[in-house]
Amino acid sequence: MRFDVTCSPSSPEFPIYAMPPNFYRRVADALADDALRATLTRSTGLLRQQQAAGFADSAPFEELQAAARALRQDALDRLPALLVQLEAQARARGVEVFWAPDAAAARRYILALAEARRVRQVVRSHAAAVEEIGLDAALADAHINVILTQVGDYILHLAGDTPSHPVHPALHWRKEAVTQLFEQHLDVPQTLDIQSLANVVRFKLRRPTLEAALSVGGVALAVAETGTLALASGDDRLAVASTPIHVAVMGIEQVTAALEDLALFLPLYARSAGGQSMPDHVLLLEGPAPADAADGPRELHLVILDNGRSDLLRWGYGEALTCIHCGACHNVCPVYREIGGQAYSPRGGGPIDSVTLPLLPSLPVQETAGRWPTAARDRRQDAQPAAQTGAEPRPAPALRGAPLAPLPHASTLCGACSAVCPVGIDIPRLLIRLRGDLAAAGELGKRxxxxxxxxxxxxxxxxxxxxxxxxxxxxxxxxxxxxxxxxxxxxxxxxxxxx
Amino acid sequence: MKSLEGREAILARLAAVPAAAPTAWPARPEAVAAVPDEEPDALIERFVHALARAQGTWQIAASPVIARLTLATRLQEGGVKQVLSWAASELPVDGVLEALEVLGIEAITPAPPLSDTRLRPQDLEVRRRYLLGIEGIPVGLTGADAAFAATGTLALRHGPGRPLLVNQLPRRHIVLLAADQIYPTMECWLAQRPAAASQPHSTAPSTTLLTGPSRSADIEVAPVFGVHGPGKLHVIVVQGR
Structure with a gap:
């Protein structure tokens, strides 16, 4: 049986949707694509229902939100001390710790490790920090095979597509398109049974994962007092158990003070992301496996990545770094639900990313400026900071993401994102401030x-x-x-x- | 760039961050940190209810003897001939593996042959063959160090005799959980857990927190099971240990 679908981002014939190089064209394309919008409407609607149901039997959401916000803000306020404590605890347990000021340093470290261990195959699980450093392309350039373990990432990799959601990267894909993709690339019969489609991925991933020597993944949170790394993506479970070397990549903000903080954040993440009481699988790694253990990584590496985050803190946008990447703000955003994550940037995006992406280093994928003029760097650096109260004066952002400068304007400022954010990030306030900073930096042209x-x-x-x-x-x-x-x-x- | 240079660069950048405005943050609410005072039976009931919501299944065995029988019956009815298992000494019920052996069910505690990460091709090949050899074993059998009634979560500490692969590799995972290991919440378990900082490194390199079978929802947000780990999780709660 064949399932005929029309060509669109959510029902592609191949090659997949060629992504226009600037924001406005991507938005226009997305708005013209009824199939994409129907898919987004349906999936985000389901996620909103799940999120609401997830908090039905918990402590009051507002109390959890306030507690989480306090803990995340406290961690940011004490960031240098917590990171040094984390490093000391991790090293004491035999973890190799590498501080990467930027994406290139992180890539070089992992590539050098793979070369030194003569690794030809790497298992990579779903992690924003790993995607951010552009590791997949770097490994491919080094002729190292990359196996992606998350079903959504696997689909996107096969199709040459880009992610559209932090938790569900293939949110814009319909099962009809997935089954066509699998038939074409994997030579399997078509089916519309989603469990069967997922089983195909399981079958395809199993052996390569067991044969790999090195795995790379992210960290949900790292605990400073114990050096514990909480791995919660779920798709990394077999890889971490079976590969002798594991590299965990974390942003500098993904540290928390105490182990008990996990008892708040793990359920909060799971309820916000998909209405579950806890992630189905969390691995608390406290060091490499001892010599007398049968499995688990014998070598454990922790990469602590800055890559522009310290600039966000310096410019007064640290609140955006308290994000726990649950995707709840995406699911409620009236703009995201119309245009999808791919319109925001070549690596996806949503409400919170409209704050961070224009402030973070350039994307690995070329983005053109579109109708917005790129301001001269000297004008940006001369810009005055927007007014603020209650804190030390903050330096003006050296806005280097001009092509993504439209993102803060891609919002109705309705506040739905803040209402559902489990850590209560005031995204509209940050967007308004960023609009001011962008204007002051000359990111707005004369027109x-x-x-x-x-x-x-x-x-x-x-x-x-x-x-x-x-x-x-x-x-x-x-x-x-x-x-x-x-x-x-x-x-x-x-x-x-x-x- | 050397790690030391990167470290100093990042810490210097963070030192340049202006101090945040003093804010009166709320304390952790009582609702989050509360420790309910519950009877053991109520705890069990709450745990199995939460486990069922996470798509796990369960049975309650009134004694270790009944737990052995329950397990053996379940495996026999499923036609299981081999199980991956924690070492006998790490299971909360004595004599389980011997009982299975009597029934002709072989228990294997995996020990992939790799002593370090030098990764010579011949070492990797031996390891690969071993892992692929045990990959088809249908059932994993473990104990658990704790369970949380609030979320239906199981905590499995790993180390010698407690391989991770047992709860990752097979399609079905059976857990023998002593009833007295159920805590009301994760906070309660953490409060009673020895401080990790005081533990020798070799005793607790990792702990798995399992809440239901392996679940994902990557296509149209539809839940599917068993892609990354066991698609079925069954807990036998053992009373009267």
Whole structure:
């Protein structure tokens, strides 16, 4: 049996959807793709239901959120001390610790390790920090085979596609497209049974995983007081058990003070991400396996990655680093639900990423500036910081992500993200501040600045609004600008009520 | 870049971060850290209820003898001839593996042959053959060091005689859990756990927290089981130990 599907990001014929190189084109493409939007609507709706059900029998969400926020903020406030403590504890247990200031340093370390151990096959589990450093391409360049263990990552890798969600990277894929993909690349019969499709991946991954000598994955949280690494992605379970060498990559922010913090964060993550009381599998690694143990990694390496995070802290955007990557903000965002994660950036994105991506180092995939002019670096560095209160003056961001500067504007600022965020990140506030910083840094071109001034004038007085609409359309500044309603809301209200 | 240079660079950058505004953060709420005072039977009931919600299955054995019978019956009915198992001394019920042997069920405690990570090709080949040889064994049998009634979670400490592969490799995982090892919450277990810092390195290199069978939802958010680990998890709660 064959299942015919039309060509779209969520139902691809191959080669997969070629990603336009700038934000505006990606958004236009996504909005024109009804199949993609239907898939997003359905899947994010399910995830929202699961999230709500997950907290039905827990302590009140607001209490958990406040506690989690306090613990994450406390960890950031004491970050240098906690990282040094983590390093000391981990080293005492035989863990090799490497501090990577940037992605290139992390890549070099892992590549050098693979070369030194003569590894030809690496198992890589789902982890944002590992994807961030561009390890897969670097390993491939070194002729080292990479096995991706998460089903979503596996699908994307086969298709040459990019992720769209932090927890469910293939959220935009429908089962009809997956079965076509598997038939074409894996030579297996088509089926629409999702368990059968997942079993195909299990079968394909099993032997290569057992044959590999080195595994690489992420860390949910690392505990400073004990040196414990909490691995919670689930897809890494067999690889960590069977490979003799394991490399865990963590961002500098993924440290927490005490082991008991895990009792709060693990259920909080699982409930927010998928309505489960706990992740189905968590491995608490406290060191390499002893010589008399039958399995587990004999060599355990921890890569502590900065890659621009310390800049976020310095510029006053540290709150964004308290994120636990559950994807809850994606699932409720009215913008994300229309355009999907791939429109945000070539490595995916969503509400929280609209804060971090423009501030982090450039993406490995080339992004063009689109209609937004790239400001000169010197202008950015001369920019003044936006006003703030209650803290030491923060330095202005050296905004180096000009092509992603539109992202903070891709928000209605409705606040749904903050309401569901398990650590209570005030994403709208950060976005507004970043908009100000981007404008101060010259990331807005003359045309954009003029349009914004016009818009401000037009919306300050109801009498100006019709003039604004006429001006925008007649001047052909925005040919797609919609025709305004014939009456204002208040006029319509008065008419209906006979006032 | 050497790790030391990277370390100093990162710490220097962090030292340049302006101090945050003083904020009165709330303390950890009582609801999070509360330690319920429950009777053992109530704890068991709450644990198995949470386990069932996580798609795990369970049986309660009134004594170790009944636990052996329950396990043997389950394996025999499933036509199982081989199990991967923790070492007999690490299981919470005595004589389990001997009882299985009498029934013709072979228990294997995996020990992949690799003493270090020098990874000579011939070492890797021996290891590969060994792992692929035990990969088809259908059932893994372990004990557990703790369980959390609030979430239906099992805690399995690993080390000599307690391989990770037993609860990762087979399609089905059976756990013998002593009833007195059930804690109300993870917080309670952590509070009574010896401080990791005081433990010799070799005693607790890793601990697995299992909540239900291996579950993923990567295609259309539909839950599927058994992709990364055992797709079925069965717990035999042993009373009267």
């Amino acid at each position: 954009e600045r003029m349009l914004r001034r016009l818009y401000r004038w037009g919306t300050q007085d109801a009498a100006n609004l019709p003039r604004l609409h006429r001006l925008l359309r007649s001047a052909r500044l925005l040919p797609d600008w919609p025709q305004p309603a014939s009456q204002t809301f208040h006029a319509r209200w008065r008419e209906r009520r006979g006032l």
